[in-house]
Amino acid sequence: MLAWRNLWRNHRRTIIMISAVTIGVWAMIFMTALMRGMVNEMLRDGIQALPGHVQIHHPEFRDDPSVNNLIPATGTELKETFGGQGFEAWASRVNVPSVITSERESRGVTLVGIDPVAERPITFVANDIVEGRFLEDANDTGVVIGLKLADKLDTELGKRVVLMSQDPDNEIADRGFRVVGIFDSDPDAHEEAFVFAGKTTVQKLLRIGDRVTEVVFLGEDYRYVEPLFEQVNALAGADVIVERWYELDRLLGSMLKVMDGFVLVWVIVIFLALSFGLVNTLVMAVFERIREIGLMLALGMRPSNIVGQIIFESLLLLIIGLALGNALAWLTVVPLKGGIDISAVAEGMAMMGASSILYPDLQMNDIITANVVVLVLGFLASLSPAWRASRYQPVEAITKV
Amino acid sequence: MTAVRCIELCKTYYQGDQAIKALDHVNLEIREGGFVCLSAPSGGGKTTLLNAIGGLDRPDSGEIWVAEKRIDNLSKGDLAKLRLHQIGFVFQAFNLIPVLTARENVEFVMQIQGVPADKRAEQAKAILEEVGLEGLDDRRPADMSGGQQQRVAVARAIVSRPALVLADEPTANLDSRNADELMELFVELNQHHNTTFVIATHDQRVMAYAKRLIRMLDGRIVDDIDQQAA
Secondary structure: OHHHHHHOOOHHHHHHHHHHHHHHHHHHHHHHHHHHHHHHHHHHHHHHHOOOOEEEEOOOOOOOOOOOOOOOOOHHHHHHHHOOOOOOEEEEEEEEEEEEEOOOOEEEEEEEEEOHHHHOOOOOHHHOEEEEOOOOOOOOOEEEEEHHHHHHHOOOOOOEEEEEEEOOOOOEEEEEEEEEEEEOOOOOHHHHHEEEEEHHHHHHHHOOOOOOOEEEEEOOOHHHOHHHHHHHHHHOOOOOEEEEHHHHOHHHHHHHHHHHHHHHHHHHHHHHHHHHHHHHHHHHHHHHOHHHHHHHHHHOOOHHHHHHHHHHHHHHHHHHHHHHHHHHHHHHHHHHOOOEEOHHHHHHHHHOOOOOEEOOOOOHHHHHHHHHHHHHHHHHHHHHHHHHHHOOOHHHHHOOO | OEEEEEEEEEEEEEEOOEEEEEEEEEEEEEEOOOEEEEEOOOOOOHHHHHHHHOOOOOOOEEEEEEOOEEOOOOOHHHHHHHHHHHEEEEOOOOOOOOOOOHHHHHHHHHHHHOOOHHHHHHHHHHHHHHOOOOOOOOOOHHHOOHHHHHHHHHHHHHOOOOOEEEEEOOOOOOOHHHHHHHHHHHHHHHHHHOOEEEEEEOOHHHHHHOOEEEEEEOOEEEEEEEOOOO
């Protein structure tokens, strides 16, 4: 009660400080939600580009992604193993390096043989077709290429290109494909790197029966991939390697870690700015009450109780600011859940792999981080004024004018 | 039983290079239930002696005993405990906590002592009635007269029934009527509860109420008069 009343002795100062804490906490949470949303988008795009959440490969495939490192199990055996296991989505692919040639240019690409129906929930391509169509089934004899690759090859929809790779006997395997679709993806690099064709068509081209180079699985949330990994690992044999998305794409994986670190740094930086105001407020509050503190000490209050009193006042102030800041953040983020149009800076964002619509993501972890940082650092910032107050000599303090 | 005993108490303050002897080999014994006035001109050492007896200030040398316990060598924490449980203070400038009401100011000491809330409220109400502040429980210091504020301070000092009350110029900011009422209150408490009072003052009217008058000059006791005998 004493702390509460002390807080409101100087209404204006307290309101200014609470406003500062409120705005600071709001900024911490709101900006974090925006950044989270941006990183989510980048990660989701990255993961949808091909990795999925978990993949299976031949143990050598990642070092030597060639047709010689096929998954030992046949396509039929894979269906028996993974079919009906309740995965969000899963698909098998043939994924080999190859050369694509138009009548004018040649480029090195990764040829991805897919089952379009199984891939639809996993891979971005189906949603990014800007010309023509997506592949219709695994036997589709057409090819889907990226917009940039089409430009580099100086080819276009309806034209034929030749894809050339090697079969398991190291013999040249090539055939002509008609360009049936062109995709425009984020990030742009995928447009030049990947070429998509029907899985069965590619298997025939490479003379590998119904075998594949990778199996990809999708779970509910890329952030909580462990249960999916455990499930796949339990089903997969010892002759394959099972990896999570962040092991498959280290850059994407590091983005999540960098983001977590960045959130903490961001929250601490904002608090440090706030802490000057907080310490100043507390020092002033202590300075104005030297006589009173001296009186309390004279009446028998222990110095440790004085420290507790000042810290409690500080925490009370912070808790009010936190409550208001959290509420304000929630009120401003929730209406924006549908996305914020940032098309004005979309080009720059696209370079980083983010889309022109930003979906703020308010995560409980981030809210907890902001609150804990404010309380812990607030407590530490209060220690100095509180300690000073407790060191007053009652006789000297009580006679201060 | 001896309420206060001081043996060869010395305390020197320094103003620049100049040493000021606030207490100069003071020897003093006050019996339980005593009503003693310390009288001295400004700078005579009465407040220093009072603060030393109350554990608010430490002497440079000598011994202080309160209720047969030596206190000059106690730690800060133990001194705080002593002040909390055995000594009541009344200061010159009322010294109430401005954000608390009269009742809450009185309850403050009991709160630190850990007295349960209902008992605190009951005792505070009773003591406020005893000092003549019935009905003013919920007033804050700013809404009370100087005399009323000093009565709240007295109520706070005696609510825990300390054996010893130390009052430093308690009437300095009061008019003569309020000063007389306060002193009559002190006398009543002294007589009814056998509380020992040590009052530092240079107010002649206050000295007239004392059973014993101790005069100090330059940190030394120069006169010790039993006014009852006189």
